[in-house]
Amino acid sequence: MTTGSSTSPRPVARRADAKERGGLLVEGVTLTLGDGDATVTALDDVHLDVAPGEFVAIVGPSGSGKSSLLAVAGALTTPDSGRVLLDGVDISAASPREKARHRRERIGFVFQSGNLIPALTSLDQLRFALDVAGKRPGDGHDPRKLLERVGMGHRAGHRPHQLSGGERQRVGIARALVTRPAVLLVDEPTAALDRARSDDIVTLLAHETHESAVATVMVTHDHDVLGHCDRVLSMVDGRLTE
């Protein structure tokens, strides 16, 4: 299913060759949570491919498995079966240490409310991400330029508590992109924002997805922002449908 309009051209042609050209490919992934009678199938034979430069939204009710899909795609959880390829690399059976390396090198996360580090200024949030990834400034984006690109250049010296919710999300998006990841995973980015700011943030995500040619998966409850996405998928009871 493809809904609404986007601020950038759709990368439909790129989608078909996600496996070959990088991006995110989830093949037949199943994930169960809990033990015994309390076992829940969080992901049930999920298939998903997102090409570089494509912005995919996943909607669904609470408990439908959206966050579990992000966790599997983001190398935070190991699926019971199936494969997850990031930028052409299978991370399904990676050790915790290898998973951490994949997250450093291939994945950018945008969390709810930004989840910025309280002690760091906006500019330092980006520098810190480069430091964690073990990258020199030249290996990733220029942090200051990227901050300006997301409209936060004038708030470079401010800490999270001095920023509005929308500003924190903008910094969070820049932090996720500064290491030039192959895949951007976005968790409810508009959960704490009003309508206008939500629209701004998702517009920015769509723009940066196309600008940085990153494969973006956004999990959201907010149906008002779906018009900016290239594709919208629904998740119900652990199954993903287009």
Next chain:
Amino acid sequence: MFLAWRELVFARARFGLMGGVVALIAILVVLLSGLSTGLVNDGVSGLQRLPVTAFAFAEGTKTDSAFSRSTVNVDQAEAWKERQDVGDAAPFGNMLINAKATTSAGTQVPIDLALFGVEPGSFLAPAVSDGARLGDPDGLVVSQTVLDGGVSIGDTIVVDRLGTRFKVVGTTGDQRTFGHVDVAYLPLRTWQQVHAGAGPGDEVRDGAYEEATAIALRAKDGDRIDLSGGDAAAGTTSMTLEDSFSASPGYSAETSTLMLIQVFLYAISALVVGTFFTVWTIQRKHELAVIRAMGASTGYLMRDTMIQATVILTVSTAVGFLLGLGGGTLLTTTPMPFALEVAPLVFAALLLVGLGLAGAAAAVGRIVRVDPLAALGGQR
């Protein structure tokens, strides 16, 4: 280091409070270390400055109160001298007396003295920094602390009850005390008269001139003395110089009490630092989950936290030690037995920092258990 330093600056009030507690502990450590060193000096500096490897006491003498209970025969020194590993052996007399010093101004000063009876010319005879060496039968060479108490070279000291008169002829120039009492060296023969309770003009009982407290032993250069072999040959019970410290009145009780207090302080320090970093880690749990989700390794996060702990501990210990040294310097001018020496202070500082780091390391082990999955969702 990137995050560690910025968090130190950002949460300076929180880290400052923790550092303040460590600094206060460091001040206490300095003061206790000074008191400990001072008490050791006061208790056994007279023994420490003897050129002695071991003492041979009367056979069967226990460590406790050995110097006041033991009586040996001076001839037993000969048996020890014949030992191949013994460089020198000489009889040594030790007793505590009450006396009065009459100063040149004519005033009388009550004074307690630890009389060390040694043969003038033997290896036990003290070097003097001022005045005459040991030699006159009634001449005393005293610890510098005696002079600090108002007595001068040339003053007269009269032993209570016996009436034996001594003249201060010289000083060692340094602190020599035994059981918190100032040491005065005197010729062994004079010591034997006082020990026998013979005043001026009194008959000295038979055998008094053959008695001493112990035989002082000095090993040949580079040798260790076979004490059990020597004891069997000479009929004595010997102990090393260090072991003999415990025979100084009150020494074991004082040092073990202070040691216990210091051990508690070190343990408290490690617990304080460990607790702080445990709470700090729990408070940052969601932040740590986010950082782990970003791909930070456990080592990266632990290194960052340990850098914070090292900075806090080093700075606060340094501040505490400087304040403690300032206060301690004032204490050295009082009669309190207090002495600041570099080696124990450096050891104490390293121990404080080391145990603090151990406490922090135990606490940051929680980082390993932080699940990066917790970064997803709306916990914050």
